Every structure is written in structure tokens, then in C-alpha cells.
Amino acid sequence: MRQLTGTFIVMEGPDKSGKSTQALLLVRALRGRGLSVVHTREPGGTSLAEAVRRILLDPRQRIHPLSELLLYEAARAQHTHETILPALRAGRIVLSERYTMASLAYQGCARGLGLGVARTLNRIASFRLVPRLTLVLDIPEPEFDLRPRGRLDRIELEGARFRKKVAEAYRRLSRTEPGTVLLNGRLARQKLHRKILRIVEPLVKRLNPPNARPPAGRGSRPGAC
Numbered sequence: 001m002r003q004l005t006g007t008f009i010v011m012e013g014p015d016k017s018g019k020s021t022q023a024l025l026l027v028r029a030l031r032g033r034g035l036s037v038v039h040t041r042e043p044g045g046t047s048l049a050e051a052v053r054r055i056l057l058d059p060r061q062r063i064h065p066l067s068e069l070l071l072y073e074a075a076r077a078q079h080t081h082e083t084i085l086p087a088l089r090a091g092r093i094v095l096s097e098r099y100t101m102a103s104l105a106y107q108g109c110a111r112g113l114g115l116g117v118a119r120t121l122n123r124i125a126s127f128r129l130v131p132r133l134t135l136v137l138d139i140p141e142p143e144f145d146l147r148p149r150g151r152l153d154r155i156e157l158e159g160a161r162f163r164k165k166v167a168e169a170y171r172r173l174s175r176t177e178p179g180t181v182l183l184n185g186r187l188a189r190q191k192l193h194r195k196i197l198r199i200v201e202p203l204v205k206r207l208n209p210p211n212a213r214p215p216a217g218r219g220s221r222p223g224a225c
Helices: 019-032 047-057 065-089 100-110 117-124 140-147 160-176 188-205
Strands: 007-012 038-041 091-098 133-138 178-182
Touching: 007 019, 007 065, 007 100, 007 188, 019 038, 019 091, 019 117, 019 133, 019 188, 038 065, 047 188, 065 091, 065 100, 065 117, 100 160, 133 160, 133 188, 140 160, 160 178, 178 188
Parallel strands: 007 091, 007 133, 038 091, 133 178
Antiparallel strands: none
């Protein structure tokens, strides 16, 4: 694989945790400093992956957990190959709303497929790419109903028990996954943004920040939910 000279940052967290808001604020701040940033999302980021997204989030669909994971991984493979890796090779910053940790939390833990299965498929679909930094926005489950909400998608329509499993999984993963920072998603918008910016600044100041750490899960225990 050609050397990756860019910086890969991921914003994670349960639904309604404020990922999109904070991602947009961060992208604007970095671009305001003259940095080249690719803002993307999962599932999505390419025409094919966006088509898969529509299937995955369609409330009319009834999808088996394994089928769900495989669809996410198919979208991820296309997204990584077509959007993320070319940008990193070009020395750009890539900020993605969700990446492999989402599959660990949602399908591995909350859906009960197991972290071992999710890690294996993550490694394949990501071409062993690991984010330089993963920011996890943490909110308690009851916060979901307090956040602004429009029409809910298939995942958001899952009940409180499912959302609680997702939130707990993210907290556990934040303690064990390398390069991960857990943040209080209930902080005021600008206060949280400033906190995120302080974490990100040291990474983007480097001309060629290293991207490739050993892939998560290689030579380690699969872990447990």
C-alpha cells in the first residue's frame, strides 16, 4: 500500500449524540486554517455506499443482524477504497462520521454477533486501515428523547434497551481501543467543540502524521460485550 501521509479522524457515538454537529464544526475550523479536509460518513461516502445506506436505514426493511453487518462492511469497503485511502495518500485530513467502531458497538455488541466476528470483517472491509484518532461522544440513553428529532430511521426506531446496549458498548470500547477519546456529549455545543479542537490540533500540525498503527484485534483477544 502506498504511504498514507494524511490524517484519519473518526467521530463516533450513539444516535443523537451530536456527531454530525461536532464533525461540521471541526471541518469548518480546520478548513478555516487552510487545511484540506474530506468530510464523509458511514454508511455512505460513495454513490454505491449511499445506496446501501438507504437500504440499511429504511424503516420498511427487516434485516437479519448478520445481513446488516455484511451490508455495512460492503459499504465500508467501497468507501475506504474509493474515498478515504485516495485522500490519505494525497496528504489530506479525512473526517468520517462513524467507521469500524460503529460495527463493534452496534452489530458486535448490541446485535449480539460478537466482537470477534465484527473485528474480522472490519479488518477485511477497511483494508486494515485504522483511524489515527477516534472521538466518541457519550450520552446516556434517556438523552435520545431530549434531542431534536425528525423522521427516525430504521436504527433510530430501535427501543431504549437497544440504545442502552450501544451506549454501554461505546464506553467499554473507548477504554480498550487504541487512539480513542471518550467525550461528554452533553456539554454545550461550543464548549465541546473547543475541547475537540484541542485534541485534534496536535495531530494536524504535523506535516506527515503517521496513520498506520497495527490493526485493532491483530494478536489480541477479540474481547467481549
